[in-house]
Amino acid sequence: MGLLTIIKKQKLKDNEIRCLILGLDNSGKSTIVNRLLPKDQRSTEITPTVGFQIHTAHIQDRLVSLWDIGGQTTLRPFWDNYYDKTDVLVWCIDVSQPLRFDESARELFSFLQRDRGRPGHDLKLIVALNKIDLLSGSSLTTCVASVQDDLSDVAGAGAVFVRCSGVTGQGMEELSYAMCAD
Numbered sequence: 375m376g377l378l379t380i381i382k383k384q385k386l387k388d389n390e391i392r393c394l395i396l397g398l399d400n401s402g403k404s405t406i407v408n409r410l411l412p413k414d415q416r417s418t419e420i421t422p423t424v425g426f427q428i429h430t431a432h433i434q435d436r437l438v439s440l441w442d443i444g445g446q447t448t449l450r451p452f453w454d455n456y457y458d459k460t461d462v463l464v465w466c467i468d469v470s471q472p473l474r475f476d477e478s479a480r481e482l483f484s485f486l487q488r489d490r491g492r493p494g495h496d497l498k499l500i501v502a503l504n505k506i507d508l509l510s511g512s513s514l515t516t517c518v519a520s521v522q523d524d525l526s527d528v529a530g531a532g533a534v535f536v537r538c539s540g541v542t543g544q545g546m547e548e549l550s551y552a553m554c555a556d
């Protein structure tokens with residue numbers, strides 16, 4: 375391999391972001407990841423993730439590896455394995471399911487227990503308030519306020535909240551920007 379090729383590869387690597395997408399089952403993680411991919415690489419059908427899937431995409435001029443891990447109860451003990459090398463954690467939550475907000479907050483808390491010094495330092499935490507297309511008007515306002523209330527203490531002051539819909543694509547630009555902004 376020539377020196378130029380090595381330098382080019384290193385540059386690409388330096389610019390790479392490792393993004394971990396976690397959250398409860400059915401919150402829409404894989405649907406969001408699918409939306410972040412170029413149109414010709416998107417799946418037409420998303421099924422519950424058993425284990426994990428890794429995709430790589432150019433987002434906002436950065437090379438991003440997207441680690442999409444299944445959220446079913448039996449898979450959650452394995453989440454820890456992915457924490458260490460993560461640059462950006464996208465915590466996905468279904469805003470249309472207020473009955474699961476507590477469970478989501480508890481799981482995020484427990485996950486961050488691994489190393490609470492990281493968020494806001496070498497780990498960017500983004501909370502994706504997904505499925506906003508299922509709510510409108512005052513119910514959307516109420517649910518978003520409630521979920522932010524439940525999660526903001528756990529997520530910490532530096533966390534960024536983005537409203538989005540993996541199905542309609544609303545808010546995906548903001549999510550991409552939040553993932554890649556310095």
Ligand SMILES: Nc1nc2c(ncn2[C@@H]2O[C@H](COP(=O)(O)OP(=O)(O)OP(=O)(O)O)[C@@H](O)[C@H]2O)c(=O)[nH]1
Nearest residue numbers: 399400401402403404405422423445505539540541
């Ligand atoms: N209306 C609506 N439905 C969504 C949205 N995002 C995901 N869904 C639906 O929610 C269901 C679950 O989506 P997935 O992307 O498989 O959820 P997941 O979080 O990856 O689930 P696990 O892999 O089991 O952890 C699917 O039927 C999706 O079509 C959204 O923004 N709006």
Ligand SMILES: [Mg+2]
Nearest residue numbers: 403404422423
């Ligand atoms: Mg999935």
